Amino acid sequence: MQPSSVCVILIVIWVTNLFLLVQREEKQLEASLDALLSQVADLKNSLGSFIYKLENEYDRLTWPSVLDSFALLSGQLNTLNKVLKHEKTPLFRNQVIIPLVLSPDRDEDLMRQTEGRVPVFSHEVVPDHLRTKPDPEVEEQEKQLTTDAARIGADAAQKQIQSLNKMCSNLLEKISKEERESESGGLRPNKQTFNPADTNALVAAVAFGKGLSNWRPSGSSGPGQPGQPGAATILAGASGLQQVQMAGAPSQQQPMLSGVQMAQAGQPGKMPSGIKTNIKSASMHPYQRFMSRMEKEAAAVTPRDLTAAQSSSC
Template sequence: MEREEKVLDIVLESLISRCDEIKKSLISFLYRLENEHQKLDWPAFLDNFALISGQINNLLKILKSEKTPPLRNRIFLPLLLSPDRDEDLAKLTEGRVVAFNHEMVPDYLRTKLEPEIESIEAKQIVKASTMNQEVGQKQITSINKIANTIIELVRTTKDEWESGSTQRSSIPVTSSIQDTNIILAAIYLGKGLKPSTITPKTEPRPGSIGPQIPGQSGPRPPGISKAPSAIKTNIKSASQVNPYGR
């Protein structure tokens, strides 16, 4: 009897340590989901799920081990119920349970599911038992076909991506970084461009008609006569203009 009790204590310590590992992994994953969701990608999600799944499988292996005594033959019951706050219990449960009273015992020491979940599970069991074997086999075949199609699609996409990356690496380089830098320097800084030449003014050739200045006499093109002036001038002497002239 003592040997069985020692084995039970060892198994319980191992189960508690495995549960602590699962709890830490869940807390870490939830923290990353809440605070680092922008940096997480799909491989990171899969890694976290794989870690938690592996830890749960290790816990189940301990429960299914032949060395583990059958826990179903053990009865777990409270020795004392108190409505007062229990500091040791609050520390042990990290503040989730502060008092082991009549309200908490049915939830934490129950051996069956909640009535709502239990009724849903019973309906699913009845539905599965009444299903025809041929119909069930067809559904299994359909699900396997969908899964195989998805696997094949993923494998094909992976092969195409790997072959495309290989082809991209074998393509010869057709550009030059040095030439690109020269073009950019010419566009933004004018480096390497020749200065623009200024065309000198050409003198009018002899016999050419240049711009006529008012009052200046010069040759007129043939066939063009002098236009009569429309302004009449009246020139008077200074004595006639100034009445005080002597």
């Protein structure tokens, strides 16, 4: 066999292998793109539903449901990263996309594929949609941040990190303390420490004397009633006073006795005038006068007066 024939055969085999390799890579690329499009579609649907909840159901949206939505989005992003980092996924950065047709006219197929977001594929749209680098302004800001970060020394950066960690720790501790206090406060039953009926009765009794009973203490009744020692006590005091005077001044005993006897003779069945005056003064006890006045005021009390007195006392 001639060397030229061998070279031709080798070239044919190499081209065939290359073609098969390209076909295999194309199939692999298509499968990877399909999986990537599926994951992106799921992520887009989750984002759309979450945004719809935030815009239309914000009044009945709860924090646990928001956390569930964030957890779903985080899981889908992790799955998308796993698809991109899979060993069977080709490097998309090695693929080059070149726009073949640019037209300022409206493209219905492009509208349908992009769900109405891109109506035309013109020179103004292509740089934004096919850009592989950030915008020039973003690149400039990133460079500025990188330069500022490089100026900070290692010691200063470590101090700032420690200070920030300390602030975060204090903030987390305060938040945990507030959560514990709120939980303990919610577990304690809110018992009422007062009785409104008793409070109203106490205010009415103090302000207007309502509900006080007309009770007479012993020794406050008038003379002439049996079983009440008011007059007997006064009489006993008067007798003791007469006995002391009789013992201290015997020369005046007879005139005093004669005066008493003359008074008794002139008004039979009655006590002397001095003792009689004392008994009359004891017949109306100050507490009885207070109770009668309180009863009159309590009878004139209205519910409006009771409410006003309770509010003023509180």
